[in-house]
Amino acid sequence: MNSLDTSMEAEPEEQRRSVLHKYIYTILQSAGDEGMISDEVRDQMAAQYNVHSYSSTTARYKEMYDRGMIDYIGKRKGRSHRNQRIMVAKKEWTNVQEDME
DSSP states (O other), rough: OOOOHHHHHHHHHHHHHHHHHHHHHHHHHHHHHHHOOOOHHHHHHHHHHHOOOOHHHHHHHHHHHHSSSSSEEHHHHHEEEEEEEEEEEEOOOHHHHHHHO
């Protein structure tokens, strides 16, 4: 397998990550200043976009935080009665779209 084959295989995965970032960002943006915990984001991912995989959603949070797309504003108890970070959308969508390209 040459490097071209490898990059072609990797491209759909990168595109999928960008789509997932967009979904999560849109969900967090709709929550406004109150934000959401992971349980709530995952519920909305399933309801709005039919994304049910735990890791497809939760693995994106750190990437989005590192890119400056989201921020953490506190903690709230989740379904498991353990604290989860509250996330809020941080940038306007136009800036986020540029970050994802």
